[in-house]
Amino acid sequence: MMFPSPLVRGRLVKRYKRFLADVILDTGEAVTATCANTGSMMGLATPGAPVWLSVSASPTRKYAHTWELVEQDLGQGPVLVGINTGHPNRIVADAIAEQRIPELAGYASLRREVKYGLSSRIDILLEDPARGLAYVEIKNVHLSRTPGLAEFPDSVTERGVKHLVELSAMVAAGHRAVMIYLIQRADAEMFDFAADVDPR
Template sequence: MKFSTPLVRGRLVKRYKRFLADVILDTGEEVTATCPNTGSMMGLAMPGAAVWLSVSASPTRKYPHTWEMVETDLGRGPVLVGINTNHPNRLVADAIAADAIPEVSGYATLRREVKYGVSSRIDILLEDPQKGLAYVEIKNVHLSRQDGLAEFPDSVTERGAKHLAELGAMVAAGHRAVMVYLIQRSDAERFSLAADIDPRYAAAYEVAREAGVEALAYACHLTPEGIALTRPVPIEA
């Protein structure tokens, strides 16, 4: 996924009201940017952090800048971390179309945001006359509290637990169901659930796995020019 124009760099002043962030650009200009992330962004919203913003040319945008990435360092040098939760679905869809995720390759068609379950939409529905249906749910991952370990979630997510239950119901109905944890950072060497942050989600995950829901974790490579899904990451029990 390429950005339409390279991102601009600045320093975070503060994040507030969940969806806004004040940033001083390297040019010295202070701007208010949209923050497309509803989570806690634990460890990623520290004042003074180097951040990267995209800029929209739309005349109707109240805030032309959107916060895309933040630089963080857990001891092995700075790493870019993607915080925009609007990107993972596109990244995974593009990767599936390019056969870059072999676990879910070979399906005839791919549709996004298809209604299913109880008032929900599946991120990706794969369909094939021979393979049948595969329901693919995608979660954005950016939390890391230990070097090399990516974790999800970074805050309590009742909606996430609901999605796991609905995926389990799809397996019970005779279909495939796959949870993809898309890690928007390149330093991830393994993935685990943050059970201390949301024990109910961790419990729902175990129930879903026992029901036959599959789980995958993939890391990304990030630059100010774009983001690309790169490699699978082992999931720790």
């Protein structure tokens, strides 16, 4: 299952402190949800937008709700957009393990969050005695300013630049490096880089 629980629907009141969002559920209840997204969420954090939240039963969590989806309309009808950046690594790891990405199939082992380079962790390290190492970095994509076109990034990303430098060093050392852009939009037909947002 994609989400840890059935989702509940509501309307966004506001997103604040980057990691929190106030929502009025369709039941009328007001809740604060965690927002697992450090980006700007350009165009996706509009007050009044329909949102979907998962609900945790854990008694130790400060906020039971997590913001998972938002509805956006770019003029061609509403579309669901996944904003939880905690999901892409698991989605891609599962896809690789199930041989759904031909370009990354056939490696003997897959490890997640492996330390490498100067001070980084790679999202996925693929290892194989015959093929060597493949360093796989995963980026969540949810920005769209033109119908059908998904773009990355949605804000200046020093961390993203650091990852590219570290991956380049792995290639220079004779390894393989792969960047996967996981698009969490139901309307995307094309992908491009938002160079006006972050030229680097």
